[in-house]
Amino acid sequence: MTKSAELVRRCELAKPADGGCAWCAKPRPKGRRMWCGGRCATAFWKNHWWSRARRAAKRRDKYACVRCGGGRPLEVNHIAPCLGAHGVVSCAHHLVNLETLCVPCHRTYTYASSR
Ligand SMILES: [Zn+2]
Ligand SMILES: [Zn+2]
Ligand SMILES: [Zn+2]
Incomplete structure (x- = not known):
């Protein structure tokens, strides 16, 4: 598990779901490992990096x-x-x-x- 994935499980802003986007829990397109799209990736990095x-x-x-x-x-x-x-x-x-x-x-x- 990556550091971000670990963090997002404990993060109060994220709504991780199994098989879904680690940020908003929406279904993830094939080939994406964490986020449903660039917007959620950006939202994560803007609040954690x-x-x-x-x-x-x-x-x-x-x-x-x-x-x-x-x-x-x-x-x-x-x-x-x-x-x-x-x-x-x-x-x-x-x-x-x-x-x-x-x-x-x-x-x-x-x-x-x-x-
Ligand atoms: Zn957080
Ligand atoms: Zn998302
Ligand atoms: Zn001032």
Whole structure:
């Protein structure tokens, strides 16, 4: 079993079904091992892979700091600390756990996580 397949079984966002898409449980076309299509693959990576999630969070927050509305340079904060999971596929990168912050706000609100 791949790492993603293992993760998706425990992920609260996914609805894995035997023989179906690991993300939305819809029937999987032949030849696809995890997802029913590119959209579900993208949804998975956007919520679990840090570099994709970070980009998606900034886009969602319209490239502005969610605390003060300030602009670049922007960073993305894990609301619940990700405990060093930046380099791995993890449920810590769910978009609901991410907020876009400007550098000064990030410094102020970063008590919970290191980045
Ligand atoms: Zn799907
Ligand atoms: Zn700010
Ligand atoms: Zn997850």
